[in-house]
Amino acid sequence: MKMMRAAVGLWVLSAVICVGRGHHHLGHGNDQTVQDTVGDGSANSVSLVNEANKEFSFQLYRKLAADADSQGKNIFFSPASVSVALAALSVGAQGETHRQLFSGLGFNSSLLTQTDVDQVFQTLLQSTNNTSQEDASEGTAVFVDDDFKSKPEFLQTLKQSYFADGFNVDFAKATESADTINKYVEEKTNGKIDKLVKDLDPNTVMYLISYIYYKGKWETPFDPKLTKQDDFNVDENTKVSVDMMNMKDHFHIYHDHDLNTTVLQLPFNSSYSMLLMLPDVMATLENAICPNHVTKWLKAMVIPRRHDVYIPKFSIKTSYNLNDVLAVMGMTDMFGVRANLRGISEEPGLKVSEVVHKATLDVDEAGAEAAAATVIKILLGSSRFPPPVPVLKFNRPFMVIITERNTEKILFLGKIINPTI
Structure with missing residues (x-):
């Protein structure tokens, strides 16, 4: 095939x-x-x-x-x-x-x-x-x-x-x-x-x-050479091995304090995006999430900041x-x-x-070049050595939305508890 x-x-x-x-x-x-x-x-x-x-x-x-x-x-x-x-x-x-x-x-x-x-x-x-x-x-x-x-x-x-x-x-x-x-x-x-x-x-x-x-296709593709085996914590007692993609770059990320959830926007080379939501407690997020949250997150994601992001490949x-x-x-x-x-x-x-x-x-590394996310460079200070890059790792259950950014139409919605099943 x-x-x-x-x-x-x-x-x-x-x-x-x-x-x-x-x-x-x-x-x-x-x-x-x-x-x-x-x-x-x-x-x-x-x-x-x-x-x-x-x-x-x-x-x-x-x-x-x-x-x-x-x-x-x-x-x-x-x-x-x-x-x-x-x-x-x-x-x-x-x-x-x-x-x-x-x-x-x-x-x-x-x-x-x-x-x-x-x-x-x-x-x-x-x-x-x-x-x-x-x-x-x-x-x-x-x-x-x-x-x-x-x-x-x-x-x-x-x-x-x-x-x-x-x-x-x-x-x-x-x-x-x-x-x-x-x-x-x-x-x-x-x-x-x-x-x-x-x-x-x-x-x-x-x-x-x-x-x-x-x-x-992602605006910025993940490099397959950086994909490595890693643990995904299904729950307190269960770990599974996954292919974990990795990219260190400027991302649109927002932390929603009300929901104790970190939201990552991964744009496609189009008007569509995938939103990945990593909550401290899944029930808090899924019981409260509503369209206003999506609107708030997209509006707040103005300045991309440098992060070291890990996301599992899955099907x-x-x-x-x-x-x-x-x-x-x-x-x-x-x-x-x-x-x-x-x-x-x-x-x-x-x-x-x-x-x-x-x-x-199916989620994998392929994609195309980034637009705004890779063009804007944000300096976090003037020190001689760059500060450590914060890590955002999707190594426990998370939610996912595929949305059109202008209308916020939700094409797909879900929760990944275990990427291997």
């Missing part, structure tokens, strides 16, 4: 919403269609959705971190992809099901209509896919059973606002259908997610998929079934007999059977 010249390697993710025919009719909840007024795509709408997406990122992170299945494991996912998938689903939701989706995503229904949200996601997806400065792509697809009648306006909105590719498949041919979907996702994620769909339920009528792929894969987590966040009706997805089709009994999320993250 051809080697990828990846800087921080490849981040990929697919979130899947599987819609199937339930065995019961819809409940008699509030079936009133959500009335949309034509949105104006205003800056206000963009701002409201952006802020909601950022809040959703950390709320979803906390639910995943608290989940029993996540204990002792690395966490890594794309909030951006989950938001897109659920927003696309909300196009076909009505009544209480729609209200729960909007509320769970953090959208204020008195300030934002479905049309507003659709137009904002159209803008956000357009901006990601129009960027030529690095390898980034984001999008959606919908696979519909040959015998299922979807509402044309639902599919039209997905195509127009969420850039959805549309496919007709015969879900009765389970193996063939799974192969079709998996081949599509594998292609869109450069081979990183290859078996997204395994067991197809015969009641399945639709797969709604969102994917995101990112490959970035991780994660897989989540988000049903329970999303239900805890208030999105319950879509999974059961009360589901109201009549915006997708008038066929009775439609419900969401699964929301599945997979992600991978």
Whole structure:
């Protein structure tokens, strides 16, 4: 297989919403269609959705971190992809099901209509896919059973606002259908997610998929010759051996006293950055972190200072079934007999059977030359001998965010407890 010249390697993710025919009719909840007024795509709408997406990122992170299945494991996912998938689903939701989706995503229904949200996601997806400065792509697809009648306006909105590719498949041919979907996702994620769909339920009528792929090169690459074996302290009693990258240079670093956390910004040669957060106590950071912290850190990182930085190389894969987590966040009706997805089709009994999320993250030395971080030289004094360079070593559990610096859009978010698993 051809080697990828990846800087921080490849981040990929697919979130899947599987819609199937339930065995019961819809409940008699509030079936009133959500009335949309034509949105104006205003800056206000963009701002409201952006802020909601950022809040959703950390709320979803906390639910995943608290989940029993996540204990002792690395966490890594794309909030951006989950938001897109659920927003696309909300196009076909009505009544209480729609209200729960909007509320769970953090959208204020008195300030934002479905049309507003659709137009904002159209803008956000357009901006990601129009960027030529690095390898980034984001999008959606919908696979519909040959015998299922979807509402044309639902599919039209997905195509127009969420850039959805549309496919007709015969879900009765389970193996063939799974192969079709998996081949599509594998292609869109450069081979990183290859078996997204395994067991197809015969009641399945639709797969709604969102994917995101990112490959970035560091502004300043790490020298592979300086990478050495070192210990990583998983906890007080457990050490593992890792390949520890090292660089002595000028970095943007901020110490957040409120959270007792040191934050390192590693820019890619683009408008994206990776933020690495090394807390004294992980629970203090992950229970309190919010979008305002990210804004504060990025604003405070004005002057780069010389540090001796150590970061482990690692490659991780994660897989989540988000049903329970999303239900805890208030999105319950879509999974059961009360589901109201009549915006997708008038066929009775439609419900969401699964929301599945997979992600991978690879971090290594490759990259490109630095811009501001290497140009500015800060003298720490006029003494004849330079003072010792402070050391920042990521040799215990840390959090990671991949963000766009201008909009602070969070593409990926996670926690590395053990780089070797």
